[in-house]
Amino acid sequence: MSDEVYKEIILDHYKNPHNFRQLAEPSFKADDSNPLCGDHIELSVKVADGRVSEVGFIGKGCAISQAAASILTDLIQGKTLDELKGMEKEQLLEAMGNPDLGPVRIKCALLSLKTLKLGLYPYMSARGPTP
Amino acid sequence: MEALALDVEKVGADVPIFSKLFNGKTLAYLDNAATSQKPKQVIEALTDFYEGYNSNIHRGVYEISERATEEYERTREAVRGFIGAGSTEEIVFTRNATESINLVARTWGESNVREGDRVLISVLEHHSNLVPWQVLCQAKHAKLEYIGIKGDGTLDMDDFKEKAGGARLLAVTQASNVLGTIVPVKEMARIARREGCTVLVDGAQSAPHMKVDVNDMGCDFFALSSHKMLGPTGVGVLYGRKDILEAMPPFNLGGDMISEVHSCSASWNELPWKFEAGTSNVADVIAFYHAISYLERMSMESVREHEMRITDYAMDRLREFGGLHLYGPADLSKRAGIIAFTMDDAHPHDIAAVLDREAVAIRSGYHCAQPLHESLSLGGTARASFYLYNTEAEVDRLVAALGKVREVLGR
Structure with a gap:
């Protein structure tokens, strides 16, 4: 693993995570963990007029998993549900500054995105197609 | 067969991987509970x-x-x-x-x-x-x-x-x-x-x-x-x-x-x-x-003696370093050359990743013993484990690298 993993942006978000809170009345929420290393993320999202109006996360784990979750909460603000659904892992990794992660730690980075989709899909199907 | 006294330098010289460089450094291999390195006689x-x-x-x-x-x-x-x-x-x-x-x-x-x-x-x-x-x-x-x-x-x-x-x-x-x-x-x-x-x-x-x-x-x-x-x-x-x-x-x-x-x-x-x-x-x-x-x-008795000595030294150095929690028996006669620890400022995965940049190899996670970690309410540990080729100088490199962990990840 190269020096490129613990980039400033990752360390900043790890040490001072953004949106580190649980929303009181989220539109949907989900939690997931990475059983191999014990990373855990709980994500809650509030939707207004078809767009993300508020996001919160809480969690514990390694710097990569926690920083990624913090960066994701910034990234999805104001996005439509379809935009969330279509979000690719590359978008998150790019926002993280494309750290040079190996096959093991990429799972830490993508845990929050996986958690988001875990909450999003049932919410979207319960809501039915977007008008 | 008469047993040779354990000469750590000589053992190290028998193991080809120890003459290779990683990030410009020789390998301080402290993950022997996962697998051991191989002497040239075996290869x-x-x-x-x-x-x-x-x-x-x-x-x-x-x-x-x-x-x-x-x-x-x-x-x-x-x-x-x-x-x-x-x-x-x-x-x-x-x-x-x-x-x-x-x-x-x-x-x-x-x-x-x-x-x-x-x-x-x-x-x-x-x-x-x-x-x-x-x-x-x-x-x-x-x-x-x-x-x-x-x-x-x-x-x-x-x-x-x-x-x-x-x-x-x-x-x-x-x-x-x-x-x-x-x-x-x-x-x-x-x-x-x-x-x-x-x-x-x-x-x-x-x-x-x-x-x-x-x-x-x-x-x-x-x-x-x-x-x-x-x-x-x-x-x-x-x-x-x-x-x-x-x-x-x-x-x-x-x-x-x-x-x-x-x-x-x-x-x-x-x-x-x-x-x-x-x-x-x-x-x-x-x-x-x-x-x-x-x-x-080498004789298994001298392998055991060597590992007890290294473990004793490592426990002392890690205690001196401070801010670490060491797990397992303090009595060396009841303990193999394995030290699981956690650090207040950093997750075990991050510890292992920063140590890797210093070519110090340790393991992090549950080490295939999740029920044990659960019984200790631990979400994973970092683990250094020793063998007959490990030296006190490698323990010093471990401790120095932990200093870097604190530098990079300390809040």
Whole structure:
């Protein structure tokens, strides 16, 4: 693993995570963990007029998993549900500054995105197609 | 063979990977509980086999096949001597210690564990000495019970004595791969067998590091892995008492494990080949001989002494460093060369990743012992584990690298 993993942006978000809170009345929420290393993320999202109006996360784990979750909460603000659904892992990794992660730690980075989709899909199907 | 005094520098020089550079630095390899590095004697034995006498064993009547058969069986005799077994009939080659334990669960366990029976393991167990019994107990409607540990990380012998009566099987590790705890298996086997309980000892973490004598220990089964003791991957050993192995049905079925095959029936080969179906891992078994010889030349007593010295030094340095939590027995006589720790400022994964930049290799996570971590309310640990080639200078590099962890990740 190269020096490129613990980039400033990752360390900043790890040490001072953004949106580190649980929303009181989220539109949907989900939690997931990475059983191999014990990373855990709980994500809650509030939707207004078809767009993300508020996001919160809480969690514990390694710097990569926690920083990624913090960066994701910034990234999805104001996005439509379809935009969330279509979000690719590359978008998150790019926002993280494309750290040079190996096959093991990429799972830490993508845990929050996986958690988001875990909450999003049932919410979207319960809501039915977007008008 | 007269034992040589353990010369750490000389051992290091025998291991080719230690002359390579990683990020411009030599490797401080402190993940020996996961696997060991290999001396050139072992690596060269593999090349010699493939270049000089590659052939199948127990079949050919030509020269190179006979040589391969002799050397394969020579390893079996070396293992017998190394663990103090009475006969080579009691030494079965498997893929690894995990497969050795699965073999027992699927053959002995299948025919001996019945509904309502109790199978006793400890909370220290690696998943490989836990999941096979969990699944067996579920299938048989038997009960899996755990022996607890005390606050100092040693096994709770009172708890064991309470649970030993009437148990069908005791399956326990001789050394914990996380806490380093050395388990008093000899005393436990004596008590268990008096109660008519069969005893399996998982020696994956003990056989590489201390003198083992299965007869003196009094166990019925003992499992080890070659790759943790300087040997190649893909070779494990199951020791089983002859009368028990004889009564057990075979594990895998096919060539080499049979005596006679007719269109409607087959009879099994003699011990130990009854349990070695198909073409064995010939090259790696042959090379494993050179790992055992290497350890015996050093003597297991001096390997153990060296590791105790390094562990003692490392514990002192890590305590001095501060802000760390060290787990496992403080009494070095009850502890193998393994130190699991956590750091207030950093997650174990981050510790291992920052250490990697300094070419210091340690492990992080649950180390295949999730129930143990859960019982200690730990979400994972960082783990340094030592072997006969590790030096105090490498411990110093570990401590210096932990300083970098604090620098990078401290809040």
